[in-house]
Every structure is written in structure tokens, then in C-alpha cells.
Amino acid sequence: MxxxxxxxxxxxxxxxxxxxxxxxxxxxxxxxxxxxxxxxxxxxxxxxxxxxxxxxxxxxxxxxxxxxxxxxxxxxxxxxxxxxxxxxxxxxxxxxxxxxxxxxxxxxxxxxxxxxxxxxxxxxxxxxxxxxxxxxxxxxxxxxxxxxxxxxxxxxxxxxxxxxxxxxxxxxxxxxxxxxxxxxxxxxxxxxxxxxxxxxxxxGHGGIEVADEEGLMTLMRELIAEMKRNQAVQEFSKFGTTQFIDPVNEGGLFPTRNFQAGVFEGTARINAETMREQLVKKDTACYACPIACGKYSVVAEGEYANTFVEGP
Ligand code: SF4
Structure with missing residues (x-):
């Protein structure tokens, strides 16, 4: 198959x-x-x-x-x-x-x-x-x-x-x-x-046999070109899932204090722009993914200095 x-x-x-x-x-x-x-x-x-x-x-x-x-x-x-x-x-x-x-x-x-x-x-x-x-x-x-x-x-x-x-x-x-x-x-x-x-x-060192290799490669190139043109994909690439922090908080769905509340007063300190400007050190990607929505972030100073996290 x-x-x-x-x-x-x-x-x-x-x-x-x-x-x-x-x-x-x-x-x-x-x-x-x-x-x-x-x-x-x-x-x-x-x-x-x-x-x-x-x-x-x-x-x-x-x-x-x-x-x-x-x-x-x-x-x-x-x-x-x-x-x-x-x-x-x-x-x-x-x-x-x-x-x-x-x-x-x-x-x-x-x-x-x-x-x-x-x-x-x-x-x-x-x-x-x-x-x-x-x-x-x-x-x-x-x-x-x-x-x-x-x-x-x-x-x-x-x-x-x-x-x-x-x-x-x-x-x-x-x-x-x-x-x-x-x-x-x-x-x-x-x-x-x-x-x-x-x-x-x-x-492993094997591969996946596909029915139409040339067609698959054409589709791959088309998808990558579309991703480069698409503003939403570019935003996702830059910010990862942190781009959802502000809209989710505004919608009252940001899990706060073990979901006792749906709005967090401190999102400005952890939202997409702040993370990108102050904490993100590099983008990381899953296998064969040009979006690289993963972010490796490190706290530079203060009480939590050197704390790092990697995730989408
Ligand atoms: S495959 Fe991985 S890097 Fe690519 S968009 Fe999905 S979670 Fe992000």
C-alpha cells in the first residue's frame, strides 16, 4: 500500500x-x-x-x-x-x-x-x-x-x-x-x-514509498510557495502559538489560576511580541517543516534567569 x-x-x-x-x-x-x-x-x-x-x-x-x-x-x-x-x-x-x-x-x-x-x-x-x-x-x-x-x-x-x-x-x-x-x-x-x-x-533508515513521487514533490513546492505568500502562516512562523495569547485572553478563555478565571492581567508580559522581543533565542522546526513555529526561549535576567522553554 x-x-x-x-x-x-x-x-x-x-x-x-x-x-x-x-x-x-x-x-x-x-x-x-x-x-x-x-x-x-x-x-x-x-x-x-x-x-x-x-x-x-x-x-x-x-x-x-x-x-x-x-x-x-x-x-x-x-x-x-x-x-x-x-x-x-x-x-x-x-x-x-x-x-x-x-x-x-x-x-x-x-x-x-x-x-x-x-x-x-x-x-x-x-x-x-x-x-x-x-x-x-x-x-x-x-x-x-x-x-x-x-x-x-x-x-x-x-x-x-x-x-x-x-x-x-x-x-x-x-x-x-x-x-x-x-x-x-x-x-x-x-x-x-x-x-x-x-x-x-x-x-530507521528506510523511506516511504509513494504512488507518484514527482506529483508529491510538485505538491510540496506548491505548498511551500503558498506558505511563503500567506500572511497568517508567516505570523505563525514568527510567533508560534504565543500569537493566540492576546485574542484568547480577550475572549475570556485564557486559563488563569487553574482556570478559576479566563482573563489574565499579565498577558502583556508573555504575549507574542514580548516573547519574540525579549525571550525567544531561536526558532525550531519539526521534521521537514519550513514554518518552524517552535520557539526556544530563555529568561535572561531576574529571579528566573536562565529558565528556558522550548515549544510551539
Ligand atoms: S509541523 Fe511542527 S514546526 Fe511545523 S507548524 Fe506544525 S508544530 Fe509547527
Whole structure:
């Protein structure tokens, strides 16, 4: 099937077993994209009434047909599960490089179920998947985990999705982090923690076979040209998601003091212009994305001097 790596990994942490299944063409075509395919798989895999933090919950990492292709702004992938926060369907989209790397390693997705006996991490390297002891990683932050996993693999270019202490301790809104970006709502990190799965690393050297390579490259060039002409895209490129701070605050929807209020009196100190002028040190991009909406920001002075943050 063009546009797909063709395989999905099935990981049963209770049994310590890893199997492969063909990416189901029927679902991939009927429910196009990572979100559609993820929802279709979850619907099929998850039994009704499952406790989201029990071994029976299923955590799916899934990509779409454009992930890992040169199409701009298309490296995105999804985590799909039953949310421990809402007890309902959860889908979370994220950028970075992990989704593309997973496909280069030969897989369109990973279906994780069960619970490991002890902290575990999963490596997926060019068609070979293995479970490893993560005892020494447990308790590390996600940044520390990325460094530790890459060191273990002796590969600085491995891409890692991991949880920190919030996920380990089953905080119901815990994130999964990857490339300084967050699978950031509904508590997918707690589901990963409930399975004692600390991290997944992917590294591959394959590619994605497409039906019309020339057509894809033409489309890529057209999209990039359109992005350069488009004022909204240029603004997004310059400011990232901070451009939404003022309009969201004006609309009374800016989450303030744990959403006790929807308006924050101090947005002038953190809005798009202030961040760009005073804090942003460099723009960062996801795989093959010319928009580079990510911002690496550092506080230069004062009480919070040297605090840094990277995100969209
Ligand atoms: S850099 Fe920004 S616009 Fe580009 S894929 Fe990543 S999140 Fe999307």
C-alpha cells in the first residue's frame, strides 16, 4: 500500500511479547490519516468498560500517510487511548520527529497493551523491536530520559517519546513528551506510566514509498510557495502559538489560576511580541517543516534567569 510502511507493532507488556501485523488497508483507506486510523484501531482493540489505568487499556501510537514524507507541516502523529481524565476516547496530535522516524524504522504505528512487571522501555530500530529494563531511567525527567536512551543506543539521532514523574505517578493529566513537544491532554502519560513503559525510541533508515513521487514533490513546492505568500502562516512562523495569547485572553478563555478565571492581567508580559522581543533565542522546526513555529526561549535576567522553554 503506497504511503504506508505497511506494518504495525503489537506490544503486549504483560507477556513481554512483540508481534507485527499488516497495517489494515481497509481502515487506512476508510479513515484517512493518523487520527482516523487510530480511532478505528482503538474501537476494534478496546473492550467496553475498561479502566483507563488498567493493563487492559490500549495505548496506540499512530502515523498518517503524509508522516515522514517531504510535505511541509506533515510530520504529525497521534497517541490514542482511553483517557484516565475523562474516561472517554482520547486522541492527541504532536509534531517533532518521532512519527517520521517510526516510519523510517518500518512501522506505521504501535499498539501497546498489558503492564510490564517492572519499568521497561522499547527500542524500534530498522525493523527490529526489543524491550529493555528501564529501572535506571525511572524517576528521570523526559529530557534526562531522552539523553539516557540515546546514550544506551549509542545513537544521538534516535527519537524518543517518554514520560516523566507525572506519568510514572499516574497523574491523570500527565503528558508524553517527544522532541520538546507534548502529547498534552487527557493523560496519555498516565496510561503509559500505568503500563510501566518509560520510553519508546525509534530509529530507521528506510523511506516511504509513494504512488507518484514527482506529483508529491510538485505538491510540496506548491505548498511551500503558498506558505511563503500567506500572511497568517508567516505570523505563525514568527510567533508560534504565543500569537493566540492576546485574542484568547480577550475572549475570556485564557486559563488563569487553574482556570478559576479566563482573563489574565499579565498577558502583556508573555504575549507574542514580548516573547519574540525579549525571550525567544531561536526558532525550531519539526521534521521537514519550513514554518518552524517552535520557539526556544530563555529568561535572561531576574529571579528566573536562565529558565528556558522550548515549544510551539
Ligand atoms: S514546526 Fe509547527 S507548524 Fe511545523 S509541523 Fe511542527 S508544530 Fe506544525
Amino acid at each position: 503506497f504511503g504506508y510502511a505497511g506494518e504495525i507493532l503489537r506490544v503486549d507488556l504483560t507477556r513481554g511479547a512483540i508481534e507485527e501485523q499488516e497495517t489494515p488497508e481497509k481502515y487506512a483507506r476508510a479513515f484517512l490519516g493518523a487520527r482516523g486510523l487510530g480511532a478505528a484501531l482503538l474501537y476494534r482493540e478496546l473492550k467496553p468498560g475498561v479502566d483507563p489505568l488498567s493493563p487492559d487499556n490500549v495505548l496506540i501510537f499512530i502515523t498518517g500517510p503524509a508522516t515522514g514524507t517531504p510535505l511541509p507541516a506533515c510530520p504529525r502523529w497521534e497517541a490514542t487511548t482511553k483517557s484516565p481524565l475523562t474516561n472517554m476516547y482520547l486522541c492527541c496530535s504532536v509534531g517533532g520527529f518521532f512519527g517520521a522516524e517510526l516510519r523510517f524504522a518500518g512501522y506505521d504505528g504501535i499498539i501497546v497493551r498489558g503492564k510490564a512487571e517492572s519499568p521497561t522501555w522499547l527500542s524500534i530500530l530498522d525493523g527490529k523491536a526489543e524491550l529493555h529494563d528501564a529501572g535506571e531511567f525511572w524517576g528521570l525527567t523526559t529530557e534526562e530520559t531522552e539523553v539516557a536512551v540515546r546514550k544506551e543506543l549509542k545513537d544521538k539521532r534516535a527519537r524518543v517519546a517518554s514520560i516523566g514523574q507525572a506519568g510514572e505517578n499516574l497523574v491523570r493529566f500527565a503528558n508524553i513528551q517527544t522532541d520538546s513537544r507534548s502529547i498534552g491532554r487527557g493523560g496519555a502519560g498516565a496510561v503509559m506510566g500505568s503500563k510501566q513503559l518509560k520510553a519508546i525510541a525509534a530509529r
